[in-house]
Amino acid sequence: MAREEFQAELGDLRDAVVDLGRTVLDQFRRAARALVEGDDETATDVVDGDGTVNRRYLDLESRCIDLFALQQPVAGDLRFVAASFKILTDIERIGDLAVNLAEHALEKRRNYLPEVSVDDLTGIAAEMVGRALDAYERGDAAACHAVADQDDELDGLCQRVAQLVVEDLVGREADHTVDDDLLAGVRRLLVTIRDVERVGDHAENIAARTLYMVEADETLLY
Numbered sequence: 001m002a003r004e005e006f007q008a009e010l011g012d013l014r015d016a017v018v019d020l021g022r023t024v025l026d027q028f029r030r031a032a033r034a035l036v037e038g039d040d041e042t043a044t045d046v047v048d049g050d051g052t053v054n055r056r057y058l059d060l061e062s063r064c065i066d067l068f069a070l071q072q073p074v075a076g077d078l079r080f081v082a083a084s085f086k087i088l089t090d091i092e093r094i095g096d097l098a099v100n101l102a103e104h105a106l107e108k109r110r111n112y113l114p115e116v117s118v119d120d121l122t123g124i125a126a127e128m129v130g131r132a133l134d135a136y137e138r139g140d141a142a143a144c145h146a147v148a149d150q151d152d153e154l155d156g157l158c159q160r161v162a163q164l165v166v167e168d169l170v171g172r173e174a175d176h177t178v179d180d181d182l183l184a185g186v187r188r189l190l191v192t193i194r195d196v197e198r199v200g201d202h203a204e205n206i207a208a209r210t211l212y213m214v215e216a217d218e219t220l221l222y
Contacts, residue, residue, distance in 0.1 A: 004005035006071055010080060013063060014137065017084050017091070020056050021086035021133040021206075024095040025126060028199060030191075031101035035192070040149070046102035050095060057092040058194035061085065066089040087136060090209075094129060097195045099203075102186050117118065118189075121161065121196045124154045128203035141217070148220050154200040158193050165189055177179045 027046050034043035052103035064085040067073060073081050101122075128150050169186055208220035 001061055006073075006077075009067065009071075010077060013060070013067070013081070013084055016060055016063075017088060018133055018137045020053070020060065020088070021091045021129070021136075022057075024053060024091050024098065025129045025133070027095060028098040028101070028122070028129065029126050031098040031105065032118070032126070035101050035105040036119060038105060042103040043105040047099055047106075050099045053095045054092065057095075060088050064088070068121045079216065081211045083209040086209050087206050090205045094199050094202050097199050100195050101192065104192055107188065115218070118161075118192055118196065121158060121193065121197075122152065123155070124157065125196050125199040125203065128154065128200050129206070132203045132206035132210070135207055136213075139210070139214045140181075141211055144207040144211040144214075144220060148204050151200050151204040155197060158197040158200075162190060165193075179206050 025051060030042050031046045033039065034046065049137075064081055067081050128147050131143055131150070132147045134140065135147065165186060204220070211217050211220050
C-alpha cells in the first residue's frame with residue numbers, strides 16, 4: 001500500500017472513530033434527558049440502538065487490527081492506531097452507560113430527593129466527552145489536559161451529591177420514614193451518580209490516550 005493511501009486510511013479511521021463517538025454522546029444525552037423527563041420512547045430508542053453501536057465498534061476494532069497486522073505502522077502512526085483502538089473501547093463503554101441511564105428511566109421508580117438533579121452531572125460528563133472527541137480529532141494536547149482537569153470537578157460534584165443522598169437517608173431512617181420504594185429510589189440514584197462519574201472517567205481516558213498519541217506523553221495515563 002502506498003504511503004498516501006495508508007495516510008488516507010488513517011484519516012478515514014479517525015473520522016469513523018469520531019463519528020461513532022458523537023453517536024454515543026448523543027445517546028448519552030438523550031438517555032439523560034429521558035431519565036429526567038420520564039420519556040419512555042426516547043429511553044427505549046437508546047436501549048434499542050445499542051446493538052448498532054456495538055456492531056460499529058467491532059467493525060472499527062477489526063480495522064485497527066488489520067492496520068497493525070498488515071501495514072505495520074511505525075512511530076507516530078503506530079501511536080495513532082493504538083490510541084484509536086483503546087479509545088474505541090472507552091466509546092463503547094460510554095454507550096453501555098447510556099443504556100444504563102435509559103433503563104433506569106424505564107423503571108418508573110418514585111423520584112427520590114427531587115431537589116437533587118442529575119442535570120448538572122450529566123451536563124458536565126457530556127461536555128467532557130465532546131471535548132475529548134474534539135481533542136482526538138484535532139490532535140489537541142492542551143484540550144486533553146483541560147478534560148482531565150474537568151474530571152476532577154465532576155468527581156467532586158458526584159461525591160457531594162452522593163453524600164447528600166446518604167445523609168438524607170440516614171435522617172429519614174431516624175424518623176422511621178424509610179420504605180422499600182424509597183430504598184429502591186436511593187439505589188437507583190446512587191447507581192446513576194456512579195455511572196455518570198464513569199462516563200467522565202472514560203472521557204478522561206480518551207484525552208489521556210490522545211495526549212500519548214500526539215506527544216508520546218504518558219502523564220495522564222497514570
